[in-house]
Amino acid sequence: MSLTHIDGLPAHVLFVHFILVMVPLTALAAVVCAVQPRFARRIGLVLPIMGLVTLGMVPVTTHAGEWLESRVGNDPLIHKHTELGDGLLPWAFGLFVATLAVWWLGRRFGHSAQAGPDEQATAEGTSPVAARRAAPGIVRAVVLALAVVVSVGAVVDVYRIGESGAKAAWHDNYDKSASAHHD
Template identity: 75%
Template sequence: MSLTHIDGLPAHVLFVHFVVVLVPLTALAAVVCAVQPRYARRIGLVLPLLGLVTLGLVPVTTHAGEWLESRVGDDPLVREHTELGDGLLPWAAGLFLVTLAVWWLGRRPAQSAEPAAGGASAGRARWTSPTVLRTAAVVLAVAVSAGAVVDVYRIGESGAKAAWHDNYDKSASARHR
């Protein structure tokens, strides 16, 4: 077994299934935990570990896909799929950073509601208040999660088109009805 082929078959077709499942799962977990920090506290380190595993699988899958691309011949649909696939790594990195931030915010103790004595301290306290941080985490989690899931969808659709165009009989035969 290698990172390019498993038992004589391209590893990309196996790895891609992990990415297709883990990116939306990680995105959903990040949003839920950002909206409800008690869930972030409940699942603990699992959240950023899920983000890390998802992030780690993206370059492995991309590498296996590039290996496969070099063996399927020149096809514009395959090139488009490869170019789209190269764009997933920044989304996966963002998703990992969001899971890390949401986990960290979930661990923070509630700050006291006492006003700060100094003017500069009051301004800083306002921007680091639990409400502001939680709102920022929710907005960031939703934005990054949506971007990552949409990107996975676009990549998957282009990969399906590349793999299946002109590779099946579009007319139904009498024996299959």
């Protein structure tokens, strides 16, 4: 096994499935946790770890893709796919930053779900500890906007890259006129 081929198959063909699952999954988790910080507290470090692993797999996948590109001939569809694939790294980095920000916000400013017996409620119905730990609205808004924008951008980019890769792989590799056989 190497970073270019696994058990006789081009590694890119296998790694790309990891990206196709992890980018949308990480994006969804980032947005959900930004909307509901209690989820960020529940999953803890798993959120930024998802972002980091996804970020780490992007260059591994693109490296394997470039290795494969050099072995499949000169095809404009493959060249377009490779160019699009090179643009995913900034989105993956942004997604990692967003997961860190959401995790930090949930950890640093999360509302206290349960007030201790020695904490008396304020006029607003929150304990002094919970009031002190509430994130300023602008901070929550910025982190939410970051999570949404980066998540949407990353998922759209993965879709565009995947579509171009499917077109490159399948445009001349099957018989469009063959009749369906049912056995």
